[in-house]
Amino acid sequence: MDHIDKQILFHLQNQARISMTELGKCVSLSQPAVTERVRRLEENGVIEAYRTVISPEKIGKGTVAYVLFRTKECYPFLDFCRSAPEVVECYRISGEHNYLLKVMTDSTKSLEEFGSQCDPYGTYTVLIVMSSPIDPKFLIPSLEKVNLIADPE
Known part of the structure; x- marks a missing residue:
């Protein structure tokens, strides 16, 4: 490249x-x-x-949370995550927890209901997103950096 x-x-x-x-x-x-x-x-x-980047709030998904999950039943848990519309991202992680989920719901009540559905699979910690003060960053951050890499002087 x-x-x-x-x-x-x-x-x-x-x-x-x-x-x-x-x-x-x-x-x-x-x-x-x-x-x-x-x-x-x-x-x-x-x-x-x-x-296409869609505004979660405009489609009724204004409650965003990250869920740190610990389970010994990885395959059943992953099957659950694949079928749960609330789970928009799932990462296998190292450390005290096995998985990090990004979850989007229409309300904190729906988020609580999602947590109840998770109960049979293990233990978890829910971190509710209050705001996102930094926009997502691009993998190719700027054209100037691309050009500097091409023409180092």
Whole structure:
């Protein structure tokens, strides 16, 4: 992956719906050349998917929590997590707990009900998100850094 690929990724992570013509202009390549590079990034698994960022509050999922979970029944617990619509992310972690879940519900009451459904699988600690003062960061943080990596002086 060269600096042009990193520039392409920078632009796509900021606006995944950008046209190939416009993307080509941004990275000084023709539309066919940039299309081929994007296709190669997709085939190599660098680009895994294109997604829309949805406002949780606007769709009634304003209660967000992280759940630290400890279980000895990993497979049944994971089956439960896969089928629970409240679980939007699940990570296997090291330390005192086995799993970290990101859970979204419409209310604290629904979050409590979700916790009750978790009871048969083990013990857990619920950390309710009060706010998110820092926006999610991009993996390719800035075009300037991409260019500095390409042209170290």
